[in-house]
Amino acid sequence: MKAIYKRELRSYFTGIMGWLFIALVTVVFGICVRAKNFVGQYPYVEYNFYTTAMLITLILGVAVLTMRCVAEERRQKTDQLLYSLPVSTTQVILGKYFALMTVMALAAVLMLPYPFILSLYAQEAGAVNIASAISGIIGFVFLGATLMAIGVFTSAVTDNQVVSAVLSFAIMIGFLLTSTIAGYIPDTAFASLCALEAVLVIFAVVLGLMTHNYWFGLLVGVITCAGTMGLYTIKQTWFESLFPRILRAISMFDRYNSFVYRTFDITAIVFDISVAALFLFFAVQAMEKRRWS
C-alpha cells in the first residue's frame, strides 16, 4: 500500500494535477478571504468555506484530480500489473485515496496562515477566533475526504476519464442540491410516498441493468414498492415529511454548515468518514468486478 501511495502522490506532483488542484483551491480561498474578511472586515475566515465559489471550486477540483486515478490504470493496462502483484484491491484503492487526501491536506495547510494574518490586522485582540477557523479548515478537509471518495469511485467504474469527471461532478452537485430539492417537496405523507416510490423504481431499474437480471430487478422493485405502500396504509404519519428529512440527512454539505457556524461537529466528521468508506468500498467492488467479467 505504501508503494502505491508513494507512486500515486509522486504522479500528482510530477504532473500538473496536484499543483493545479492546490493552486485552484488556495487562490479561490484567498480571493474570498480578501473580499469578505479584509475588505468586508468580517472576523470569521471559516465563513468562506461555505460560499458557492469555494464549494464549486472544490467540487470541480476533486472531479478533475480524481478522474484519472483508476481510469488511467485501465487505459494504460497497468491495472493488470496491480492485479498480478501481491497487493489486494483494497490496498490499491486505499493507497490511491490516501495520496489524494495528502494533496487535499497540503491545500489545507496552505490555508492555515490566513486566520493568523487576519488577526494581525484585528482592531482588538481576540476578534479573530483562530480555533474556530482551524476547526473550519478541518471540516473542509473532511468534506474533501468524502468528495475524493466519490471521485475514486466514479474513476473505478469507467475507463474514460471524462466520463468519470462528469459523473463525479454530477453526484457531488446532486449532494450539494439535496437540501434545496428537499425544500420543494411538500411535507405531506403522500408526497413523501410518491418521491420514495420514484427513487425505489429507479433503484430497481439500475439494479436490473447492472446485474443483467431483469427479473431480479423487477422483483426487488415490486417488493420494496409494495412494502412501502403497505407501511403507508398502516402508519401514514411515518411518511410525513419523511423524504425531505432523508434528503437533508444524506447531504454532507448541509452537515458541514455547523463548522461554518463555529461548532466542531463530531457527527459530521463521523458521517463524512462513513460516506467516504462506503464509496471506497464501492470502488473496490468496481475494480474487483473487472476481474470477473
Place this chain on the structure above:
Amino acid sequence: MAFSAMISTGHSARGAEFRNATKGEEILIEVKHLTKQYGDHIAVDDLSFTIEKGRIYGFLGPNGAGKSTTMNIITGCLAATSGSITIDGHDIYQEPAAAKRCIGFLPELPPVYQDMTPKEYLRFVGEVKGVSKADLPAAVQKAMEQTGIVEMQDRLIRHLSKGYRQRVGIAQAIIGDPEIIILDEPTVGLDPLQIIEVRDLIRDLGKEHTVILSSHILSEVSAVCDHILIIAHGKLVAADTPENLSKMLQASNVLHLNVMGTEEAVRAALGAIEGVQSLELKPGEQGSFDVELSSDESLDLREAVFAACAKANLPLLNMQLEQISLEDVFRQLTSDDAPETEKKEEHAE
C-alpha cells in the same frame, strides 16, 4: 523441416540433460478443471495441467485459443468460472498474496507507467513485491542488467521504443526473483535481433526459474521450451516435449524415392521388401518413377530399398525420409475440421 532439424540437433541434447537433472522435482503450479466463460462463449474449457519446477514451458495455440485467458487466471488477474489453481501450495483465491509472491507476470501489453523512468518503475514494482529496502537498489540493477535497459534507466518510459518498453515489462516480471516467470507473448512487436536477445534471456532465466511463455509462433516455442502445451479452443490438445510431439504424429515411416526403370520392375523389386505397407508410383522425369513407400513406424527400410534396387539393377536417383515437422503437428492438432476427440486418440496410439 527446418524446425525439426533444429530440435533434433542442439535442442534435444540440452532438453534431455535438463529433464534428467530435474526429474521428479516438485510440482509448482497445478491447474485443475479450469473453465472460463464469457457469456455464452467458452474461452477456457475444463483445462487441467501441472507445471514442474525448473523447466521452460511454452503455451502454443492459434489466436483466441485461450492462452492469455489461462495466464491471466493463473496470475490472479482474472477470475475463473470454475476450477482451482494452486501455486507452490497456495490457492490463488484463498491465499492470493502468497501465491502471487511466487509469480512474475508480463501481460500481453507491458503494464508500464508512461510518466515514470524504468528505474523508478522497477523500484515501485520491487517495493510492492516486498523486496526489502536494503536489497531494492541491487534488485533493480540486476533486473535492468538482465534485460539490457541500464542505459535507458533515467529516460521516461513514454519516450522509449516498443522493444525497450517490452524489456522494461520483462524486467518488472523478473524483479524480486520470483520462482515462476510467466510471459505472455514476450517477443511480440520486437525486431528480429531483439527477438533473439529475448530468447537468450528466457533461456538464461530458465536456468534459475520456471518459465511459462505463450506464443502463437511455433518456431519461438520450439526454440526455447523444454515442454510444449498446445491449446486449441480452450482445451489442452497435447502436452509433451517438442521431439515427442513430432514423433507422436509419425504414425508411419514414409520414404520418397525416385527410381529409374519400368513400372513393373520397380513394383516387383520394392514390393518384395519385407515390411512395406503401401506403394504408390507416379511417372517422374525421364523415364523414372516417383515412389512413395510407407512402412511400419519402427522399421527403417532405407538399406533394404537400396539393396533391392541394386539387385534388380534399378538406378536409385533419390531417397528421402519424410519427417513430420512441428508445424505439421501444430496444424493437425489445432485445425478446425477434425473433432477434438479423434485427434486425441490419434496421439494415444
